[in-house]
C-alpha cells in the first residue's frame with residue numbers, strides 16, 4: 147500500500163514478469179504472509195468506472211482473503227453473471243455456491259486455505275426470501291411471483307431494488323442464529339454498481355430511514371447504514387490510468403466522503419509493463435532509438451535479420467508504448483494525490499482466466515489489500 151503523495155506507487159512489476167503467464171499454470175504460491183491494510187473490514191465493496199475491472203478485482207480480492215484462511219462470500223448485484231464467467235461455472239442461482247479455494251499458502255499449522263462462495267443477488271429473489279423469512283409466506287410468496295407482484299414491487303419505486311440488494315448484503319455480513327443453515331463468513335466482497343451509482347446505492351437505507359421515521363423498517367435501515375458507515379466496511383475504487391476514470395475516481399471519493407461512507411483503497415488496474423527506463427522511453431518517443439542495435443538484436447535472436455519493415459513496426463510500437471506510459475505516469479501522480487492507499491495490478495497478456503485471477507490475488511495480497 148502507498149499513501150497519498152508519497153513516492154511513486156508501488157507496483158507489482160519487478161516482483162514477477164508481466165506477460166509471461168500461461169493460462170494453465172497452477173495458482174502461484176503466496177508464501178508471504180499478508181500485512182493487511184484492512185484488518186477490521188468485513189465488507190469490501192468494490193466499485194469503479196464501468197469496464198475498469200471491478201468484477202476482476204472483486205474476485206481477486208476474494209481469493210486473496212481466502213488465502214489467509216478466511217471464508218469469503220463474493221456477491222454480485224448487477225445481474226450480469228460475471229462471477230460465473232470468471233470462474234468458468236454455470237450461471238449462479240440465488241444460492242450460495244462454493245466456487246474456489248484461496249491461494250496455497252505456506253505449509254504449517256494454522257495456515258489453511260479458506261473457501262470462496264459466490265452469490266448472485268437479484269432483487270426479486272431477495273424479496274421472496276424476505277417475505278418467507280419474516281412473514282412465513284412460503285407458497286403464497288411463489289403465487290405473488292407468478293402474478294407478477296414481485297416484479298411489480300421491485301420495479302415500481304426507485305430505490306426498492308437497492309434496498310433489497312443491500313439488505314441481502316447486510317444479512318450476509320451480519321448473519322446470525324436466525325439463519326441457522328447458512329454458512330457464516332469472515333468477509334464479504336461485493337462486486338458493486340459503478341462509481342456513478344455507488345453512493346446512492348449504499349445510501350439508500352439512509353433515505354429509507356428518513357422516510358420511515360419509526361418502526362421495524364426504520365430500525366433495519368438504520369442497522370444497514372450503521373454497518374455501511376462503520377470501519378467494518380471499506381469501499382475500494384478500481385481505476386485505470388486514463389483521464390476519465392481517474393477523474394471519476396476522484397469525484398467518487400468526494401461523494402463517498404460527503405455521504406460519510408468509508409473510502410478504502412484505489413486499485414489501479416491494467417497497468418502496462420514498466421520495463422523500459424526513462425532514457426529508452428524518451429528515445430522511443432523522439433524516434434531516436436538505435437535502429438542498428440535493434441537489427442543486431444533481431445539477428446542475434448534469429449529473427450528476420452535485415453527486415454526493415456519489421457524494425458519500423460517495432461519502433462512505431464515502442465513510440466506508442468512510450469506515449470501511453472507518459473500519459474499513465476501523469477495520471478499516476480493524480481492518483482497518488484487522492485490521499486488514499488493505492489494498489490496496482492498488471493495488465494495480464496491475453497486476458498484473465500482462473501490462473502490469472504490467482505495471480506492478481508497474490509499481487510493484492512503482497513501489497514496488503516487483504517484483511
Ligand SMILES: Nc1ncnc2c1ncn2[C@@H]1O[C@H](COP(=O)(O)OP(=O)(O)OP(=O)(O)O)[C@@H](O)[C@H]1O
Pocket residue numbers: 194195196197198199200201202203228340415416417491492493494495496497498
Ligand atoms: N488486470 C487485467 N489484465 C487483463 N485483462 C483484464 C484485467 N482486468 C480486467 N481485465 C479484462 O477487462 C475486461 C473488463 O473487466 P471486468 O469485467 O472485471 O470489468 P468491470 O468493471 O466489472 O466491467 P463492467 O462495468 O462491465 O461490470 C474483462 O474482459 C477482463 O477480463
Ligand SMILES: [Mg+2]
Pocket residue numbers: 200201202226228337
Ligand atoms: Mg463487472
